[in-house]
Amino acid sequence: MILRPSEEGFFFNWNEHMKTYGVGILGFGTVGAGVIETLQLNGDLIAARTGLRIEVRRVADLDLDRDRGVKVDPSIFTRDAMAVIDDPAVDIVVELIGGVKTAREVILKALRAGKPVVTANKALLAEHGDELYAVADESSADLYYEASVCGGIPVIRSLREGLIANHIESMYGIMNGTCNYILTRMEQENLPFEKVLADAQTRGYAEAEPSLDIDGIDTAHKAAILASLAYGFPVPMEAVHVEGIRGLDPLDLRYAKELGYRIKLLAQIRHHADGIEVRVCPTLVPLGHMLASVSGTFNALMVRGDVVGDTLYYGRGAGRLPTASAVVSDLADVARNLASSSNLRVPALVRHGEYGKMKKLEDLESCCYLRMSLKDHPCVLAQVAQVLGENGISIASVIQNKPGEGCDYAPVIVVTHRAPEKKFRQALRIIDALDVVGARTIRMAIEDFE
Amino acid sequence: MILRPSEEGFFFNWNEHMKTYGVGILGFGTVGAGVIETLQLNGDLIAARTGLRIEVRRVADLDLDRDRGVKVDPSIFTRDAMAVIDDPAVDIVVELIGGVKTAREVILKALRAGKPVVTANKALLAEHGDELYAVADESSADLYYEASVCGGIPVIRSLREGLIANHIESMYGIMNGTCNYILTRMEQENLPFEKVLADAQTRGYAEAEPSLDIDGIDTAHKAAILASLAYGFPVPMEAVHVEGIRGLDPLDLRYAKELGYRIKLLAQIRHHADGIEVRVCPTLVPLGHMLASVSGTFNALMVRGDVVGDTLYYGRGAGRLPTASAVVSDLADVARNLASSSNLRVPALVRHGEYGKMKKLEDLESCCYLRMSLKDHPCVLAQVAQVLGENGISIASVIQNKPGEGCDYAPVIVVTHRAPEKKFRQALRIIDALDVVGARTIRMAIEDFE
Numbered sequence: 001m002i003l004r005p006s007e008e009g010f011f012f013n014w015n016e017h018m019k020t021y022g023v024g025i026l027g028f029g030t031v032g033a034g035v036i037e038t039l040q041l042n043g044d045l046i047a048a049r050t051g052l053r054i055e056v057r058r059v060a061d062l063d064l065d066r067d068r069g070v071k072v073d074p075s076i077f078t079r080d081a082m083a084v085i086d087d088p089a090v091d092i093v094v095e096l097i098g099g100v101k102t103a104r105e106v107i108l109k110a111l112r113a114g115k116p117v118v119t120a121n122k123a124l125l126a127e128h129g130d131e132l133y134a135v136a137d138e139s140s141a142d143l144y145y146e147a148s149v150c151g152g153i154p155v156i157r158s159l160r161e162g163l164i165a166n167h168i169e170s171m172y173g174i175m176n177g178t179c180n181y182i183l184t185r186m187e188q189e190n191l192p193f194e195k196v197l198a199d200a201q202t203r204g205y206a207e208a209e210p211s212l213d214i215d216g217i218d219t220a221h222k223a224a225i226l227a228s229l230a231y232g233f234p235v236p237m238e239a240v241h242v243e244g245i246r247g248l249d250p251l252d253l254r255y256a257k258e259l260g261y262r263i264k265l266l267a268q269i270r271h272h273a274d275g276i277e278v279r280v281c282p283t284l285v286p287l288g289h290m291l292a293s294v295s296g297t298f299n300a301l302m303v304r305g306d307v308v309g310d311t312l313y314y315g316r317g318a319g320r321l322p323t324a325s326a327v328v329s330d331l332a333d334v335a336r337n338l339a340s341s342s343n344l345r346v347p348a349l350v351r352h353g354e355y356g357k358m359k360k361l362e363d364l365e366s367c368c369y370l371r372m373s374l375k376d377h378p379c380v381l382a383q384v385a386q387v388l389g390e391n392g393i394s395i396a397s398v399i400q401n402k403p404g405e406g407c408d409y410a411p412v413i414v415v416t417h418r419a420p421e422k423k424f425r426q427a428l429r430i431i432d433a434l435d436v437v438g439a440r441t442i443r444m445a446i447e448d449f450e
Numbered sequence: 451m452i453l454r455p456s457e458e459g460f461f462f463n464w465n466e467h468m469k470t471y472g473v474g475i476l477g478f479g480t481v482g483a484g485v486i487e488t489l490q491l492n493g494d495l496i497a498a499r500t501g502l503r504i505e506v507r508r509v510a511d512l513d514l515d516r517d518r519g520v521k522v523d524p525s526i527f528t529r530d531a532m533a534v535i536d537d538p539a540v541d542i543v544v545e546l547i548g549g550v551k552t553a554r555e556v557i558l559k560a561l562r563a564g565k566p567v568v569t570a571n572k573a574l575l576a577e578h579g580d581e582l583y584a585v586a587d588e589s590s591a592d593l594y595y596e597a598s599v600c601g602g603i604p605v606i607r608s609l610r611e612g613l614i615a616n617h618i619e620s621m622y623g624i625m626n627g628t629c630n631y632i633l634t635r636m637e638q639e640n641l642p643f644e645k646v647l648a649d650a651q652t653r654g655y656a657e658a659e660p661s662l663d664i665d666g667i668d669t670a671h672k673a674a675i676l677a678s679l680a681y682g683f684p685v686p687m688e689a690v691h692v693e694g695i696r697g698l699d700p701l702d703l704r705y706a707k708e709l710g711y712r713i714k715l716l717a718q719i720r721h722h723a724d725g726i727e728v729r730v731c732p733t734l735v736p737l738g739h740m741l742a743s744v745s746g747t748f749n750a751l752m753v754r755g756d757v758v759g760d761t762l763y764y765g766r767g768a769g770r771l772p773t774a775s776a777v778v779s780d781l782a783d784v785a786r787n788l789a790s791s792s793n794l795r796v797p798a799l800v801r802h803g804e805y806g807k808m809k810k811l812e813d814l815e816s817c818c819y820l821r822m823s824l825k826d827h828p829c830v831l832a833q834v835a836q837v838l839g840e841n842g843i844s845i846a847s848v849i850q851n852k853p854g855e856g857c858d859y860a861p862v863i864v865v866t867h868r869a870p871e872k873k874f875r876q877a878l879r880i881i882d883a884l885d886v887v888g889a890r891t892i893r894m895a896i897e898d899f900e
Contacts, residue, residue: 038615038757048682048802049614146612152758154612162596162604164499165488165778232498290764293743307488308602308765308775314740315761325758328615342790352498 020053021335024084026106027096028061028077031120031147033068034324035094035331040070046328052335054092054328058084085110092334094327095119104128111141116343118330120147120323123212126221130234133349142337143348144330149222150175150299152322153315154329159303160229160346166305168230172447173267175222177297177318178206178213179245183263184295187253193246205297215244216265216280223267226301227278230269232352239358241279248282252371252442255413256284258399259369262292266447275359284369284446290314302449310449362422367396367446370414372431373438376403380436381412387434391427393419409438415446470503471785474534476556477546478511478527481570481597483518484774485544485781490520496778502785504542504778508534535560542784544777545569554578561591566793568780570597570773573662576671580684583799592787593798594780599672600625600749602772603765604779609753610679610796616755618680622897623717625672627747627768628656628663629695633713634745637703643696655747665694666715666730673717676751677728680719682802689808691729698732702821702892705863706734708849709819712742716897725809734819734896740764752899760899812872817846817896820864822881823888826853830886831862837884841877843869859888865896 025032036056039046047053059072060081078084085093085106093110095117097103103124110117112135119125125132125148136143146156150173159168174180178200185196197214200206212218220242227235245265256263261284270277285292290312294300299317304310316322337343374380385395396415403410428441475482486506489496497503509522510531528534535543535556543560545567547553553574560567562585569575575582575598586593596606600623609618624630628650635646647664650656662668670692677685695715706713711734720727735742740762744750749767754760766772787793824830835845846865853860878891 042615042617042757045617045802046614049610049800051800152755153761154608157612158604158608160499161783162607162779163775164496164782165492165775167492167495288743290740290743293738293740305602305775307492307771307778309772311603311763311765313761313763316759321757322759325613325615325755328757329612332614333611336792336795340790340792340795342786342792342795345786345790345792350499350501352495 018047018051018053019339020055021091021338022055022057022089023092023094023331024058024060024087024090025056025094025096026060026081026084027098028059028064028068029096029098030320031323031327032059032061032096033070034320035096035327036072037070038321038324038328046332050332050336052339054331054335057089058087060084081106082109085113085115091115091338092331093117094331095121100124100127104132107132107143108135111135111139111143114139114141116142116144116334116338118144118327118334120145120327122148122218122221122225126224126237129225129228129349133234136348137344140343142334142343144334145225146330147323147326149225150301150313150315151317151319152325153299153301153313153317154326155226155301155313156229157329158313159226163303163305163308163311166307167271169271169304169306171226171230171267171269171301171303172291172449173219173223173226173299173301174264174291174294175267175299175301175317176213176219176265177299178210179219179265180294180299181205181297182214183245183248183253183265186248186250187257187262190250190254192250193248214246216242219265219267219280223269223278223280227269227276228349231271231276232350233356234349235276235278235358239278241281241361241364243281245282249442251411252444255371255399256369257287259284259413259415260287261285261446262287263444264291264294266291268447272359275357277359277364279361279364282444284444286448289449362420364421365418367418367448368416368424369444369446370416371442372412372414373409374412375408375436375438376410377436383434383436384431387430388414388416388427391423393417393423393427468497468501468503469789470505471541471788472505472507472539473542473544473781474508474510474537474540475506475544475546476510476531476534477548478509478514478518479546479548480770481773481777482509482511482546483520484770485546485777486522487520488771488774488778496782500782500786502782502789504781504785507539508537510534531556532559535563535565541565541788542781543567544781545571550574550577554582557582557593558585561585561589561593564589564591566592566594566784566788568594568777568784570595570777572598572668572671572675576674576687579675579678579799583684586798587794590793592784592793594784595675596780597773597776599675600751600763600765601767601769602775603749603751603763603767604776605676605751605763606679607779608763609676613753613755613758613761616757617721619721619754619756621676621680621717621719621751621753622741622899623669623673623676623749623751624714624741624744625717625749625751625767626663626669626715627749628660629669629715630744630749631655631747632664633695633703633715636698636700637707637712640700640704642700643698664696666692669715669717669730673719673728673730677719677726678799681721681726682800683806684799685726685728685808689728691731691811691814693731695732699892701861702894705821705849706819707737709734709863709865710737711735711896712737713894714741714744718897722809725807727809727814729811729814732894734894736898739899812870814871815868817868817898818866818874819894819896820866821892822862822864823859824862825858825886825888826860827886833884833886834881837880838866838877841873843867843873843877
């Protein structure tokens, strides 16, 4: 017999016999409150879709007084995270404490107790993933972390399940909403970096201490996690080259546009025959490319697989509810695993050991955008071009400008062909020491996605 | 002990004891050959990632002589699809026959034999999903169909697992590469529909009999599948409103651009308090929106969830390898289910019966683009505006053009505010009968995604 939606008795009977899994939430901050709100809002729908019920049974935080805008039975609150893990009513532990020290301890304790863990903690995974993934394996306990990269966008799931048939050739991501918001407003309103940062802080789009975001570290954490998944080994943070957007000049956004590009803080992950490249830096992206259309606090990840070709995933990379959407999707997966005793169905990280070598930063190749400050004299460009040429860097195009009134130096934009990092460093060390050069040359990568 | 990539013995020992699942492929066409090629290319990588091996053990097709560009042991070929299903060496059946009759029979037979099925057959699922989903449930056999919607882009997985925490408010999809290719070239090269279609046929981007694509039916099949998943009941094709792009005038692409829009064949799925809306029609999309940047044969789907907000998925919606990428991802999922006896972990379609009503076409509301052919006389626009007004349709903007030389009628573009379909039909029936109107009014929906 085919059951139809109109026969509603079917739905309610099923509900009665539904297995229920208890969740303990460690860290009752923005995202923790979002997870509770999401389960309150859509718990019935999730139960209908999975045939399983997810119930928040304990919530731990040091501050239990602040109003989080969500109703919770006060009897489930505690200040003791460890007690939550030990509670037999808690089947799944959600770590939303953040930071590296306590978060690591509670996750290790939960995994060792055989309890599956869901976390959104990118810093912890990027820095201690090696240890956590191994303990999860040894303990046969699930460790899920969809919310750690690109918030609500299901990129982890897409990468390791949806694209499982693919060697990942490259990934390019706009993965920090704060930076993308700042760059979008700087470009659209022609404002200096500091002014937009201050405004972003007022609006709550940037932290009071913004360095994790604007210096590219948060993006690098996410890039390391993605690269680890794609290539089957924990990519060490030391091997990730990171540059942020601090002090970026709106001038460069304007010149980039003239050249047909937009500047994005781009995570770049590439597979080369001699190693994996992972870097994060302000990068010129062609205006016509999908990634150039990602504006404001939105995130996007482009994944290039050898079978599927280019795919792209876009959405909100942070925020109370988008992040909660990812955490709850992991809870549903873990609950399904518990219900069918298929823990480690998708291990936290499969070491497939196919790759493992990291490419050295100095060997990474890119096309570059150079903004030089040169004395306004006919021979100067020849002098600079010669240094570039001697270092194996060939020029694709040049825009020469007139100096501002009362100024001896003019901005000159040079777009180069592909050359290795060490050559750029050598050449610019020489160029910036020339007496015809008025200020340190600004350099950014150009990515044409070819 | 933490196993590291360098300790390669770990990897190979594991490999020896690996469980292997046999696959029978029914239909050795483009995608069938792509699946075999993908498993040959990346089978070891998939085995390393899943701990399971997927092995093609039988291939059935009526034509076994044509060269598909992929090497297969001829002893596994057969012309008898039913024999493949019966073969005890076949654990998973892949249906790539296409069409509705034989495909339905083989899938039903496989499911009833308790064998999981992977299919890419959107027409079959849209037309007979109700029966197939029920038989899969009764037989406790998996039925996976990632490749049926948007080819290589993991949209099914994202929708039913990644976004499981969300009520789906709406979905908007560009899901037919043939139509999108034709519209892109018509706009970029200002060419008439028939010319681009003929060229697309020559290049293999359109079928000799193109109606399934250009009349919107293929997109409608995919929309019905997505709506079924989101709302928990098999959406009947009769309830999907379909218009294609046949005979679209390049003039409208130009006027749309003047207004800040691009015309796309857009699937629109929306949840209303009084029912589900599913329609496919040429639609004006704002130039700044991500969906407007989807050009050529690419596909994209935007999903708006109540928790996560807007997310978007982009990539190749068709083709030998992109489609194979999706089929193989399903094979990996099914193999994981077999290995952990967790079949029906994610059922083919969960009837959660929360929704079920379809909204009637005549009640659907939209803003519209109207291109009228009006006599060049001062009073004519007032006459038309009055008819619109009497039918409750208010005008947002008007572009009046001069008639071409020697022509009595001028094209007038009217952009309306939101109004129900039945009002537009009533109003245009009256307007098109006026003697000041030279030709049938062209009408298209405008979607601002607000």
